[in-house]
Amino acid sequence: MKKVRIVDVATHAGVSKSTVSQYLNGRFGHMSEHTKQKIKQTIKELNYVPNPIARSLKQDKTFTIGVVVRDISGFNTSRVLRGIDDFCKENSYKVLIYNSDFDAESEKNALLTLQQMCVDAIVITSSGLNSALINQLVSEKLPIVQFQLEYPDCQTHIVLSDYEKASFDATEHLIKLGHSRIGFLAQEFGQSVSRNARYQGYLNALQHHGIEQDPTLINFWDRQAGFSTCPIEMINRDNPPTALFSQHLAITTDLLNLLNSQDISIPEQVSVLGFDEIPMVELFKVPVTVIKQNAYQIGVETAKLALAAIANPKLEQQRHIVQSTLVHRDSCRSIAGSE
Known part of the structure; x- marks a missing residue:
């Protein structure tokens, strides 16, 4: 079968080769709708497939x-x-x-x-x-x-995403529900500006509402090692957090599994708020409040x-x-x- 060339498309459509080239490269500035449709239909009829290598060499892309x-x-x-x-x-x-x-x-x-x-x-x-x-x-x-x-x-x-503002809004939501002891569950911040921004939003909300930060409410999580402090241990303290704010879907998943394994009731025993939407959350017995990134x-x-x-x-x-x-x-x- 003879390979269809750009010149064949031009001849069949009754336009110049350069007009077809402009169409293929998305340059429609001075091209009528009638011409565009005619070229489009011709490409379909002839089953023309542009040569990507030739196109790349010509345009250096x-x-x-x-x-x-x-x-x-x-x-x-x-x-x-x-x-x-x-x-x-x-x-x-x-x-x-x-x-x-x-x-x-x-x-x-x-x-x-x-x-x-x-x-x-x-x-x-x-x-x-x-x-x-x-x-x-x-x-x-x-x-x-x-x-x-x-x-x-x-x-x-x-x-x-607007990490600092989103974290502030989530923390403030918990504060307005009456929570002042809010656990912050996150990966080590390191040099990550984004992780630090989430933490800063949390701190800003506490400060804005006159709540003193408690370092014992910060709990770090690692993909291999899990939590540095078991969340169940946090909940069983004399002065426990009444809400847990998780900073990543994987952290939220581990947290929910732990709470479920110990029959910890959400939100009766502890409120939970996660950063990132959770797959099929509508099927949960208690759907989780989240910050949903777009x-x-x-x-x-x-x-x-x-x-x-x-x-x-x-x-x-x-x-x-x-x-x-x-x-x-x-x-x-x-x-x-x-x-």
């Missing part, structure tokens, strides 16, 4: 962006990826996805591989352990956009910023914030003396 995430199966991450993919498809870009499995060396290899594949931009949730490499790639004019996690020594475009929109904004950086190599470093929502459910109760 691969029309591909690389995405590096820590866990592709994550509930929020999967929605971010859907937002990225949808926006890229709408703009004729392909997406290559690499999973780092929370491993810095795997992340480094993914970055180098994507660079060798000549992607036009990279989107990444960074571990914070490859900042020097990321900065080097940026200095070599490869556009990079981070999302979810921010580090002070990694200078790229970035898209984040993961899909984060994906869209991230892809949009990546393509903008490709189009304008001189684009100044951008920092976009996407608003989160506090979703009220049954896991937080009002206690004596509340408003």
Whole structure:
């Protein structure tokens, strides 16, 4: 079967070869709707498939962006990826996805591989352990956009949720329900600006309402080791927290499993509020109140910023914030003396 060429499309549609080329590259500025539809129909009739290699060589682009995430199966991450993919498809870009499995060396290899594949931009949730490499790639004019996690020594475009404000609003919600002893369950902050922002929002809410911070209410969690202090032990203290504010879906999941294993009643014995939506939460006996990040929109904004950086190599470093929502459910109760 003879391969259909761009000149065949032009001849069949009764337009110039350059007009078909402009259509394929999304340049419709001076093109009538009639011409666009005629070319579209001709491409369909002839089953024409553009040559991506020739297109890349001509425009010095691969029309591909690389995405590096820590866990592709994550509930929020999967929605971010859907937002990225949808926006890229709408703009004729392909997406290559690499999973780092929370491993810095795997992340480094993914970055180098994507660079060798000549992607036009990279989107990444960074571990914070490859900042020097990321900065080097940026200095070599490869556009990079981070999302979810921010580090002070990694200078790229970035898209984040409103972590500090969302944490403030969640903590204040608990305070207005009468809670003054609020446990804060989080990963070690380290150099992560994002994790520190959540903690700062928690502290700001306590301070705003005249509540003194109690360091014994901070409980750190690790993916391998779990909680530094068992939440059950916290609840059984003489002066226990009346509410627990978890900072990550994985932490919330571990917490709920522990509470369930010990028949701790939510919210009668302790109120629970989580950062990140929970899959199938509507099926829970007690649906959990959460801060819901707009993961899909984060994906869209991230892809949009990546393509903008490709189009304008001189684009100044951008920092976009996407608003989160506090979703009220049954896991937080009002206690004596509340408003």
